[in-house]
Amino acid sequence: MVSIKRFINAVQFITILPVGKTKEFDPTGMISYFPVVGMILGMMLAVFDAAAMQLWSKPVVSILDVIFLVVVTGAFHIDGLGDAADGLLGHRSREKALLIMKDSRIGVMGLVAIVCGLAIKWGGITSLDAHRSLLLVIIPAYARGGMLFGIKFLEYGRPEGGTGHGLFGDSLKLSAFWALLIPVVLSVFAGWRGIWLNMAFIILTACILMYYKKRMGCITGDMLGTMTEVLEAMLFLLVSMGGSLA
Numbered sequence: 684m685v686s687i688k689r690f691i692n693a694v695q696f697i698t699i700l701p702v703g704k705t706k707e708f709d710p711t712g713m714i715s716y717f718p719v720v721g722m723i724l725g726m727m728l729a730v731f732d733a734a735a736m737q738l739w740s741k742p743v744v745s746i747l748d749v750i751f752l753v754v755v756t757g758a759f760h761i762d763g764l765g766d767a768a769d770g771l772l773g774h775r776s777r778e779k780a781l782l783i784m785k786d787s788r789i790g791v792m793g794l795v796a797i798v799c800g801l802a803i804k805w806g807g808i809t810s811l812d813a814h815r816s817l818l819l820v821i822i823p824a825y826a827r828g829g830m831l832f833g834i835k836f837l838e839y840g841r842p843e844g845g846t847g848h849g850l851f852g853d854s855l856k857l858s859a860f861w862a863l864l865i866p867v868v869l870s871v872f873a874g875w876r877g878i879w880l881n882m883a884f885i886i887l888t889a890c891i892l893m894y895y896k897k898r899m900g901c902i903t904g905d906m907l908g909t910m911t912e913v914l915e916a917m918l919f920l921l922v923s924m925g926g927s928l929a
Contacts, residue, residue, distance in 0.1 A: 689713045693720045697827065699757040710849030714834060718862035721827035724755060725820035732819055745809040749801055752823070752915075760915075763908020764800055765793030770905070772796070777899050781840055784905045800916050807919025814873040818880070818922055821866040821873075825884050826915035828863045830907045831855065832888050833895070840901030847904030876922055883921045887914055 689709050693716035694702045700723075731751050735744040753761060770784035772792045783790075789797075811818055839851040870877030891910050895902050 686712065690716045690719065693717055694723075697759055698724065698755055700755065708849075711852045711855075714831060714850060714855060715859040715862055717830055718824045718828035718866065721824035722820065722862075722865060724752065724827075725823040727755065728752060728823065729816040729819040733816060742809050746805050748808050748819070749805050752804075753801075760908040760911040761797055761800075763905040764912045765789045765797050766905040767793075767903075767909040768796030769793040771898060777840075777901075780899065781903065784903060785845075800912050803920050804916040807916065807921070807923045810923035811919070812923075814876055817869065817873055818876070818919075821869050822880070822915060822918045822922070824866040825863075825880070825918060826911045828860075828866070829884070829888050829891070829910050829914045831860055831863070832892060833902050833907050833910050835859075836892055837895055837902040838900075840899060840903045840906075845904055847902075847907055850904075850907075879924075880918065880922045883918055884914070887917055 686709075688705045688707065689712040691702050691705050692709055692713035694700050695704075696710075696713060697717065697720055728748055728751060732744060732748050735747055739747070766784045766786070766789070769786070769790040769792050770780035770782075773780075775783070808819070834850050835855040839845075839848060841848060867881065870880050873880065888910075891913060895906060899906070
């Protein structure tokens with residue numbers, strides 16, 4: 684059953700959009716709305732992109748698109764990417780990696796990961812031609828939908844508490860994945876790119892979860908944010924392959 688309260692909670696959690704406040708915060712209940720929030724971000728991005736294309740060239744508009752996503756999310760996922768890269772990239776124990784990720788300061792690995800992630804995203808968006816607006820809408824939904832799999836299949840790594848602690852209060856049921864059907868259905872209109880997009884999403888999500896499982900045996904809020912950024916950047920990059928064939 685659709686809940687306005689849970690939807691607003693989800694918007695408040697992963698964006699800076701002014702949607703008002705609710706009396707109660709339901710962290711586990713809002714999880715299923717993450718793809719919906721991603722879809723809304725995507726629709727805003729597509730409108731912004733279409734308007735900006737009237738004023739600037741595609742490369743300029745594409746970098747403005749990347750900045751737009753950073754701004755409307757309050758750099759929430761970017762912050763997680765930087766923290767997770769500092770902790771995960773290197774031969775550190777699980778305990779040391781978790782400690783580093785908790786540190787708000789950014790290191791060299793985190794800075795490099797952020798720059799590379801944004802650059803890949805820019806390159807992918809710049810290369811989009813066929814079905815550009817449609818892909819700008821649905822890829823942010825897939826990227827935020829990926830977090831559901833992290834919550835479903837990995838245990839939380841900070842039992843003492845953390846940004847993502849509330850998301851792991853209850854076991855996530857399969858019914859919570861209902862909103863992912865929206866981008867899946869819309870991807871049909873992208874033709875062969877839609878098929879490739881869905882395949883890429885499945886492969887990338889599985890690879891990220893396997894890496895997390897092997898490297899840490901758990902997941903944290905920062906790692907969920909990293910998952911979102913990596914999926915978004917790589918999906919834009921991969922779906923833009925073969926532009927001349929469109």
